[in-house]
Amino acid sequence: MDSLLSWLQLFDASFRLATPLLFAALAGLLSERSGIIDIGLEGKMLFSAFAGAAMATISGSPWQGLMVAVLAGMLFSLLHAFVCITHKGDQVVSGIAINMLALALSSILAQRLFSLGGMTPILSSEQRLPSLNLPSLIDKDDSWISLLYWKLLSGHNILVYVGFALVIALWLFFKFSPLGKRLYAAGQDPLALARAGVSVAATRYMALIAGGAICGLSGAYLSIGHGAGFFENMTVGKGFIALAALIFGKWHPIRVFGACLLFGFLEALTIRLQGLAIFGIDSLVPIQLIEILPYVLTLLVLAGFVGHSIAPKALGKS
């Protein structure tokens, strides 16, 4: 019983930790499927986290915060699109610039606005996005199915469910929507798309801006959903882990979802192991070893040792 509960808690935490990765990875998916490398996920996530928290603090409404976070993500994506599509600049360099700018701007603005050493004030629960309790389809009792329902599936932040829905939506989008096919074509063979009479630039602009919006959700989740405010460099590499999940998931929505869950689980495990000794493995492996597992797994996939990573053919080529 106890062990079941702690496993459930662990998985519960995995969902919570996987969600920001999921949003960012799906944002990256849109951008990279259209042929534009998106190293700037980290920066977009960070800045939208700041923008969301700042707006939520000022207005008191998490929904306005969410909106501003999404706008901030779109704004940075627009910059990326302007550089990479309009001026055909180097996509990696542009992404790095965005990371640097986001890091600098978020803490400068936080300092100027709130003078709390690069933080925003702690948000009260009304200023944060609410959690969602699932309808009482199953009675609360000690049976495992009820535990699964109430402890694991219900009671997450609303954005967690949005994330799950988004995975399905994107999968359907790429499979059935004509727009999705165009987006796919832009990343696979832009020349073919152009000859079909579709503007590659417009398709990519659309993909990037939509990606920016989704990335904004990821930032909002961090600062006004799961967390309660913004602090300097609060993403600490989550954007890069999302990028890793994107590659590990081979640029496919469902697989990316799986990769995010796995990476979220590993993160939950490291946090758990820092606190107390469970499962009797903490003495055997240092937690840093679990911490680096996502990166090592991604490296193995990239190197083709585990499966074969199939990047969009025209990725990075303008």
Added chain:
Amino acid sequence: MLAAALQLKDIFKHYQQVEALGGACLTVAAGSIHGIIGENGAGKSTLMQVAYGVTQPDSGEIVVDGAVIKISSAQVAIKHGIGMLHQRVSWLDEMSVLENIVLGDEIKSYVYQDLTKARQELEQLRREFGFSFSLDVAMTQLNYSERQLVDILRSLYRGVRILILDEPMALLSPDQADYLTKLLVMLKLQGISVIIVSHKLASLHQLCDVISVLSNGKVVHDVRPSSLSLGQLSKLMVGREIVLPHASSRNKQALTHAPLLNVSNLTVYAQKRGRRVRSDPLLEQCNLSLFGGEIVAIAGLPNAGQELLLDVIAGLHHFNRGSIELFGKEYRAKNHYCIAKARKLGVAYAPNPTLEIGLIGQLSMIESSFLGYQSKGLRQFSLFNPSIKKQHCINLMKQWRIRPLLAHMLSGNFSGGNQQKMVLARELSRQPKLLLLNQPTQGVDAGAVEYVYQQLFALRDNGGCILFCSSDLDEMISLSDRIVIIEQGKVVTQVLTADIDKAQLGLLLVKEVLQQQPRQETSTQGNKS
């Protein structure tokens, strides 16, 4: 005279500082087949891109059906009934024919696309014109010719009235080209105007109602093919009679006793993700010997394997079976034969100029002048003393009249002909025993071709040997002593150049194909499965 379907008036276009089009005017009558010819770089492709909206002209106007329009993108062109078949077909391989064709359709619903209507229309068109492929087959399963037909099908589906074809026949086998010309006549009968850009003068001469000749970005002649002969037409295109030096004075000295190069049973398989595909040999059991003091041409239809054979002998491409014997030393597949080794032995290679690998545009001419010989260069030119390197380069440039005489200028900023001259100069300056050439005089101006030939003959007369391939039959006849004919990766036969003329050579190439016809059919089907 029928009304004009498309008029291009005074089109100017500059690329950076280079004038690609200088006031080109073109009028295409409705329901006619209009040929466009011109030398490389005359501006044919640019003009067509302007008509299709891919390239924006600096000035000039475009009139479609009597109305002046601005074609700002391919979408606008398509809307006005202009379609284009590009030289390099480009499709999304893993999607089906149907999905590829409807990709650019107007989006009515963002969620789901109803394809039944499109499918009906396409099926009807497909049957009407007798295309044999199914709409649901993935693009990967179609060969080049079929992919072209998909392109035409897409244009028809969109209600094309003016169809532009850019070099459609360059990579087609004769029967495929024949099929295409028949199809074009069918289109013409349907009232569709066809504009066709091609180097194949003979085909155009038969097919077209009007032929426009482009030169230096202008249309210089509009002629009716019925009123003049093929020879007159080619004279119009070039602007002068080309007289190439002929290798009539074949070296009377005996050839070397032992062959310098001996290729036996050379077989190359295609590779897919590092694994070879056994069923599909690119070169099969090739045998070839070259003696000192002769120039040998490899002739064949495009992509028959002649370029690959050169690459393999040069050490640029792996081979799976057989051996290459160079100057008495034998190399097998397991010996890690590579281009550096070949160079050390005295092999020089001037690759196809269009690939832009023989010269690197971002390096200065000085640095380009020892590309491939850099390890030798380390010893030969003291690298701490740049002036020696520069002198070497200047000497080559002077000798080969490479203009402008600026050794520090990036080699990419020289014209194509001058770049090719530098590649030849570099390779010949090493006094190779075996020289491999792919399209040796492409882009080189007529005056310089003569000099190139002299140099090549000099090499031969000094006991070296040359193996080359060229798309130009004239060049093969004038340069070579012997012609080896390759077909579908196999060396089929060889002839002494003295025994045949150009017409016979052309016939020989086609005849080989005709004989092999049944086999070719089975092999394409083999590819499909």
Added chain:
Amino acid sequence: MSSAIPWWFDRLLLPLLNILLAFGACAIVLWIAGVDVLAGVQVMLQGALGSKEGISYTLYYATNFIFSGLGVALAWHAGLFNIGGEGQATMGGVGVAIVCLYFDNLPLFILMPLSLLTAASFAALWAFIPGWLNAYRGSHVVITTIMFNLIASSLLVYLLAGPLKAPQQMATVSQIFAESSWLPSMAQLAESFGLSLPNTPLNITFLWALVCCVLLYIYLWRSGIGYETRVVGFSHQGANFAGIKRKKIVMITMAISGALIGFIGLNEIQGNSHQLHVEFVAGFGFAGIAIALMGRNHPLGIVIASILFGVLYQGGSELAFSVDNIGNDIIMLLQGLVVLFCGALQWMLRPSLLRWLNVKVRQADVIAVKEVNRG
């Protein structure tokens, strides 16, 4: 076809304008954010160049920037984008710390080359693996080096929490090295020549950084392997034709690039803090990207860009005391803008500027004129 455009246009005017644009944008952003820019600049310049001590600190920071800039630039010339500077510098520092902790009984003239080599080889290994993965497995260097950054920082935490942790300390730091293993500071060196310099962290590594610049120049433009490196960077197929073994070049280039960045560890750990601690790289590795872009991937340009960034870094830390608590963020902001304008948008101004300067001369004319001039 840029032969009609004067050489200084692409090599001097455009880069300078881009840099100005970056600085201008930075000033505007700060002005909007409500920072008194002019006063800030004054404080910065005063802090960085106003005193001997300030200059000394500036050069100390510039040393780090030079190393990371050179590393990024070298990889760039082979067409590789090494953004693993953070990880490579970390590993360099770990190498230095191990030598200084375990071989501190050696005399300095042996220890110095030893720690130099260890820093280089640890960092080189960290860059070599991505290089190998790229050469033999086709993995994208950008992604693999990012992964290696993250792995290196975990590794550092692990080492400082366990094997290398100072026994009596709560903080995650190593023991302070024996004083005999410290690198001589410039003040000490100057003293032996009878000069007096303020006592700052500026140490002998600065001279080594300058030597590295010269060596890199010779390597890239005067040696066979440098030639091969650049050919690989320009065109894979061209390199193949030239008989250059691309895989070999990629691995060697990445290793040397990593080694150069690894010397940051020498400057920071053995030259200044004398103990290994968690945050010693502090973004110097990433800064190499901005430095290399600003210095046009040329050693001389990199030295100039590094000194400029050194001024900003030193001035910024002065600013942190006086104006507002945003000194370091300003540097990050400027870095981002430099990367944006000098890197990603480096050709943005080109077409309009060309039109403005009206150098639209036909190539043919220019060539004809040149030929006439040459007789």
